[in-house]
Amino acid sequence: MKHPRPILIAGPTASGKSSLALKLARECNGVIINADALQVYNCYDVLTARPSVVDHETVPHMLYGHQPNAHGYSVGAWLGEIKNILQEIENTAIIVGGTGLYFKSLLEGLAYIPLPDQKIRDEIIAEFEAEGLAHIQARLKAIDPTLYARVDIQNPRRVMRGLEVFEQTGRTLSSWQDDTAPPILNSDECTKYVIMPEVETTNARIAKRFEQMMELGALEEVQAQMPFDPTLPANKALGAREIAAFIDGTMTKDEAIAKSITLTCQYAKRQRSWFRSNMSTWDFQDKPIL
Secondary structure (H helix, E strand, C coil), X not given: CCCCCXXXXXXXXXXXXXXXXXXXXXXXXXXXXXXXXXXXXXXXXCCCCCCCHHHHHHCCEECCCCECCCCXXXXXXXXXXXXXXXXXXXXXXXXXXXCHHHHHHHHHCCECCCCCCHHHHHHHHHHHHHHCHHHHHHHHHHHCHHHHHHCCCCCHHHHHHHHHHHHHHCCCHHHHHHCXXXXXXXXXXXXXXXXXXCHHHHHHHHHHHHHHHHHHCHHHHHHCXXXXXXXXXXXXXXXXXXHHHHHHCCCCHHHHHHHHHHXXXXXXXXXXXXXXXXXXXXXXXXXXXX
């Protein structure tokens, strides 16, 4: 049986991609599948802007909030889960999120890379904390210039991952990545959108949404994670560390909100850059096509 053509919707945070996915799912009896690395965790419904309970009741949503904060979750784990889902469902798959690497791996395949050695990871984290981002960026550029040109070098986790793979295996992460398994979906057989509103529009939406999040329960979500451990996967959520600082009394509420909004706008900027560089064949829309 031939399955309906999958619909892929990417975009920076607060671009309106989830609303578009919901509209399309209603129209075509589709199933919405999460492609956001932080929305897989179960502790931050509000802070990560996960679809609401009403949305879940309206159309099926999958791979949202199914992982506890203490568990790591990789691109490979996501690929394994979505592969099973795509084999089981007969409805239109609408895959939506802001994690570009998920989409890239879905359409281009993902190499097998050994699981990280925690001792090596801890040593590199300590090096980053002692020497700073520029230091580990320089190390990565010397060790693996291909990866340096390929990843978001402003993201310390991506840079440290390149270093730890090399130290663990003696082989560059870029060479591991080049040994890719076959993709799960054929890019030519998918409808692919990148929702990319004007920068001012996105930034205004980010600011308004974060203030709404504070009113709707983001503060209580972070309070439930206290004492706050910044190394836990879900605690990388934008705003979590700043809200925790407010709870601890090291930031005022206004400072926490302002810094969270600034960090989210900066993250959206990095997303836009990544999408332009890696999704040039996708259909770019400057506003949600509602």
